[in-house]
Amino acid sequence: MMNQNRSQQKRQPExxxxxxxxxxxxxxxxxxxRRIGPISKKAAIEMAExxxxxxxxxxxQESVAIAKIVDYGKYKYEQQKRAKEVKKHQVETQNKEIRLTVKIGEHDLDTKARKAREFIQNGDRVKVSLKFKGREIVYLNQGQDTLMRFYEKLADIAQIEKEPKLNTRFLDMYIVPKKKN
Structure with a gap:
């Protein structure tokens, strides 16, 4: 008796x-x-059977249900097939992150920009986080300048999705591949 109730709870027909x-x-x-009806539920089920x-x-529609006479197994199969086809054509993008600091050297900035370029060329979205250590937080302008220098190295293939925004000790900016016309 208990197993029967459990299986009924799991099976909720959509x-x-x-x-x-x-x-x-x-x-x-x-x-x-063709449209037939409205007719009683019993007569409709007999017609389908x-x-x-x-x-x-x-x-x-108000108190009248609209129903189709179909082969339910075939209907479900075709629905799954359509869903699979739609999923196949979806492009999946990943989020990647690059971390910078306010006092990053030019060579290190170039290296990180090269890695970000690889991510963007693969179609990924890149979050550029600039971390402020200790009292560096008072130099917010320098942090924004560093982010803009970083972006300028990628401006030919990327665009800014979200402008730099301060998030606790991080200045975050999102860049994505440029849209092709």
Missing amino acids: DAINHDIRAKEILIITEDG SANLDLLQVGQ
Whole structure:
């Protein structure tokens, strides 16, 4: 008895089919697009079963449910196939981070810019964090200048997504690849 209740709790149908439809009257759309009804729920289910198909609720209008007569297994399969196709065409970008300091040397800045260039060429979003140590926080202008010097090294392939913003002891800026026209 306990296992049966647990399995019923896990299985929450996302689509109302056949007897799961709660409305008393149903407007049916057949496979070929014709509209039948509104008719009683019992008559609609009998109509679907006589065609060896399922009744799937696709909408609701006041007290009348709108349902289609479909092969539910085939319907779910095609939905999964469409979702897989959409997912295949999505581009996934990653967030990468480069850390700088206020008193970073020019050579070190070039090295970090080279690494950021690699990330941007791969299509990634780069968070540039400039850390203020101790009392360096009072030199906020120098920190912003350092970030702008860093960005100028990447300006040909990148654009600023979020301007530099102070976040506790870090001055953060986000850069992304330039949009191609």
